[in-house]
Amino acid sequence: LSISLxxxxxxxxxxxxxxxxxxxxxYFMGAGSDFNIPLQKTILQLMLITLIPVALGMLVRAKFAxxxxxxxxxxxxxxxxxxxxx
Numbered sequence: 571l572s573i574s575l576x577x578x579x580x581x582x583x584x585x586x587x588x589x590x591x592x593x594x595x596x597y598f599m600g601a602g603s604d605f606n607i608p609l610q611k612t613i614l615q616l617m618l619i620t621l622i623p624v625a626l627g628m629l630v631r632a633k634f635a636x637x638x639x640x641x642x643x644x645x646x647x648x649x650x651x652x653x654x655x656x
Contacts, residue, residue: 580620581621583616583620584616584617584619584620584621585613587612587616588607588612588613592607595607
């Protein structure tokens with residue numbers, strides 16, 4: 571369930587966040603405000619930041635399963651916690 575919620579959240583966030591921020595700024599700062607958020611550029615940047623790492627991770631895991639398994643052990647937070655304690 572948590573993986574599904576994370577996946578859905580990762581897909582929705584790049585689209586919903588800029589819209590919510592724009593509507594909030596319009597509400598709180600008023601229509602006459604000079605501050606403007608480029609909506610399309612912001613959505614594209616958030617999509618790239620969110621979706622590219624996920625896609626690369628899925629590709630590495632699908633094509634290079636052994637390497638992904640080894641990297642998973644290195645990037646696991648428990649690995650660093652145990653390393654620091656020793």
